[in-house]
Amino acid sequence: MRKKILLVEDEKNLCLLYKEELKEAGYSVTAVLDAESALESIKKQSFDLIITDIRMPGKDGIELITRVMAMRKDVPIIINTAYQSYKNDFMTWAADAYVVKSSSMAELKAKIKELIG
Amino acid sequence: MIERHQFLHREFQQETSKELQVFSIIAQSFFQPFSLIDNLLVILTALTAGPGVGFNRAMLFLANGDKLEGKFWLGPASAEKAASIWRVLSTPGIGYLEIIAHNRSFLSSEADALTKRITEISYPLSDASPLIPALAVSSREIILVKDSWHEPLVAPHFLETIDTDEFLCIPLLAEQEVLGEIILDNAITKLPIKGRDIELASICGLIAGNYIYTSRLQRRLVEMKRAAAMGEMAMFVTHQLRNPAVTIGGFVDQLLDPKFPTAKRKRNLQIIRDEVLVMERILLRLGQFFKLQIKEQVPVDVRELLNLVTEAVRPKIADSSVSVNTEVEESLTTIFCDPLHVGEALRNLVDNALDALGPTGQINLSARRNSADWAVISVQDNGRGIPDSVKGKIFEAFVSTKPQGMGLGLPYVKRIVDACGGRIEVESEEGKGTTFRLYLKAKPRERETPR
Numbered sequence: 179m180r181k182k183i184l185l186v187e188d189e190k191n192l193c194l195l196y197k198e199e200l201k202e203a204g205y206s207v208t209a210v211l212d213a214e215s216a217l218e219s220i221k222k223q224s225f226d227l228i229i230t231d232i233r234m235p236g237k238d239g240i241e242l243i244t245r246v247m248a249m250r251k252d253v254p255i256i257i258n259t260a261y262q263s264y265k266n267d268f269m270t271w272a273a274d275a276y277v278v279k280s281s282s283m284a285e286l287k288a289k290i291k292e293l294i295g
Numbered sequence: 296m297i298e299r300h301q302f303l304h305r306e307f308q309q310e311t312s313k314e315l316q317v318f319s320i321i322a323q324s325f326f327q328p329f330s331l332i333d334n335l336l337v338i339l340t341a342l343t344a345g346p347g348v349g350f351n352r353a354m355l356f357l358a359n360g361d362k363l364e365g366k367f368w369l370g371p372a373s374a375e376k377a378a379s380i381w382r383v384l385s386t387p388g389i390g391y392l393e394i395i396a397h398n399r400s401f402l403s404s405e406a407d408a409l410t411k412r413i414t415e416i417s418y419p420l421s422d423a424s425p426l427i428p429a430l431a432v433s434s435r436e437i438i439l440v441k442d443s444w445h446e447p448l449v450a451p452h453f454l455e456t457i458d459t460d461e462f463l464c465i466p467l468l469a470e471q472e473v474l475g476e477i478i479l480d481n482a483i484t485k486l487p488i489k490g491r492d493i494e495l496a497s498i499c500g501l502i503a504g505n506y507i508y509t510s511r512l513q514r515r516l517v518e519m520k521r522a523a524a525m526g527e528m529a530m531f532v533t534h535q536l537r538n539p540a541v542t543i544g545g546f547v548d549q550l551l552d553p554k555f556p557t558a559k560r561k562r563n564l565q566i567i568r569d570e571v572l573v574m575e576r577i578l579l580r581l582g583q584f585f586k587l588q589i590k591e592q593v594p595v596d597v598r599e600l601l602n603l604v605t606e607a608v609r610p611k612i613a614d615s616s617v618s619v620n621t622e623v624e625e626s627l628t629t630i631f632c633d634p635l636h637v638g639e640a641l642r643n644l645v646d647n648a649l650d651a652l653g654p655t656g657q658i659n660l661s662a663r664r665n666s667a668d669w670a671v672i673s674v675q676d677n678g679r680g681i682p683d684s685v686k687g688k689i690f691e692a693f694v695s696t697k698p699q700g701m702g703l704g705l706p707y708v709k710r711i712v713d714a715c716g717g718r719i720e721v722e723s724e725e726g727k728g729t730t731f732r733l734y735l736k737a738k739p740r741e742r743e744t745p746r
Contacts, residue, residue, distance in 0.1 A: 189542065191566050191569065192538060192542045192545075194566075195542055195545040195546060196545075198549070199545065233534070260534040260537035260538050261530065261533075262533075279538070279541045280541060280544075281540065281542075281543070281545045281548065282544070283545065
């Protein structure tokens, strides 16, 4: 059974890239472009892992994390962002990992493996 | 009954006491847009302005790290020169501005001879047993040196430089910091330095110390603000460029994989091309923002300017039910600005208005006289308005409410208007609309000629 990942990334091309690469790595990936769609997906089905950007139009990644926590879904979350500086933001501590976007994706893949195998 | 008095006394009365004259000169200099060095020059000037007022010569040293460095030395180089200078300075009715102007030119001419002798010298402040002049700063005490040739605590090199047997050292201090030192003497008149002179000089020293301290704090504050703005900018640019860079890198890696399906290769190349365009657009916008150069302000026909703006927006509203109206007050014909940039600013504002409207709505572009020689150009829309949470920050760089926005549009508009000597203001209510007003210089109304 493939592990299910929910990917939230507002940059269209980047979203496509992550989706393809994670599928290639053996995961089942649901990719959405904003936090609102992410919350709808979470209501409909369960995921093994959520990967989200922070800065997004509409609801941002921090708000998404807060909502997911409020729903008492026990699902690990990885923040994948272009900002290094948010690492010090106390709300990002709620996430299980903080990854700064990189084209190699090795760090992201390693964190996923660490969290859900 | 009330009496009104002015702060600035341009002239001194003959009976004004010496102390009052000195403090008046110093206090008044703080009203002037002088530099730090200028103001210190004023303090030294006040202490040396004529034979009856104070000392003959004043030397300024400023602390730089662990060194005391010579800055300038004010005073006549010889008794003959002193006579002519003091005659000028004690002319009845001469004001502090004249004295300062005199001393400023003095420093760059003949007194250079004195200043040159000390600008090259410095004394270490970190010595375990410092000699005068460093001693006054290290011990944080005022030191009066008498019979200097027989005083072992005076640095021999300094004694050769100052070449007089009595002088006063006033350290410049503030809080825990050491800022410099003033050294005063009466080498020309040979008058002894009395208790009253020392008191006067010490108060001037406190003022000078405090003044240097405040100036340094101010400069540090400006630097910190600049650094903070730079940091914020760097963070934003990093983020903006990292997304396309990561996307390009990722899709290139796929292409480099020999197992990657041929059918998808062209798609990857297209995405890479698109993302490179995104990066170029970001760099172009940043370049525009930082390189803005306003040309000369010229008379501009306000109707023509607004027409060009509406012409530019027409294709964008062709498929929507947005209407753009233009209205110019009859008596207003000419404004003064850089038409190219102000036109760009107005197009920017109209584009923002279009974004705020969506498919329907109205934009009013109008120009009217605000006063005899000021015009106000308004860009008004009945769109969604600016949220209260960002209203105070819309003219700050890198603040955007748009998904792909860099937050450079409105700061750019503001920079243009500022550079044209104008002013911009905004009025906005959520759900009702936004009005931007640009205040620019206008040609005064022509007087009606009598018939």
